[in-house]
Amino acid sequence: MxxxxxxxxxxxxxxxxxxxxxxxxxxxxxxxxQVAMPPDAPGVSRSEEYSFGSATQAEDWQATRKVLGQLEGRFGEKSMRILARNLASTTDPQTIKAYYAERLIHQAGWAEMPVSTFADKAWAFAFVSPNGKQVLAVAALDASESAGGIVPLNILTNLDEDKGSKG
CATH class of the missing domain: 1.20.5 (Single alpha-helices involved in coiled-coils or other helix-helix interfaces)
Incomplete structure (x- = not known):
């Protein structure tokens, strides 16, 4: 019993x-x-077509490809996407970085991940999720490469949704 x-x-x-x-x-x-893709930062806009000539496009792709290669090695080639944007040449890169840091680090617990463009005329930064599976990186040419007041900016990510605001 x-x-x-x-x-x-x-x-x-x-x-x-x-x-x-x-x-x-x-x-x-x-x-x-998973965190959704944050809206585009102030100073970042979308365009229906690529707004730059072939020389700028070559520099843009060289800088972006270097960052993309670093991310694909860690997150997988098939998962990465490139979201092409325009950046107002008067926008400070630190403002863009602070905008994404606020949304990803401070609100979602992400961490900064070191990346390099290996280019003299470009800058980049990246943030990785706490579980190490998602990434959001930004690569852009310096303002000195401006064409008509804008420079190319690329968001490299494996986030599923693109909820960036149209600007």
Missing amino acids: SNKIGLKGRFFRGLKIGILVVPFLGLAACWSE
Whole structure:
């Protein structure tokens, strides 16, 4: 008889623990949700077509390709996307970085990841998710490469959604 009582006691203790643990697992699942693509930063705009000549395009692709190569090595070639944007040449690159840092580091717990453009006329930065599976990087030419007050800027990411604001 005491064996049956012991089994029932263990069962109900396990049930109590399960009742306490399940809500925490639900919260943990919510915390690990993937961050959506942040809206475009101030000074960043979209264009229907590429707004630059072939010389600028070559420099832009060289800088972007170097960053893309670093990211593909870590996150996989097939998962990365390039979102082409225009950047007002008067916009300070630190403003762009601070904008994404606020949304990714401060609000979602991401961390900065070192990247380099290996180019004299470009700059880049990247942020990686806490689980190390998502990335958002920005690569752009310096303002000295401006054509009509804008420079090319590329967002390199493996985030599923592109919810950037049209600008």
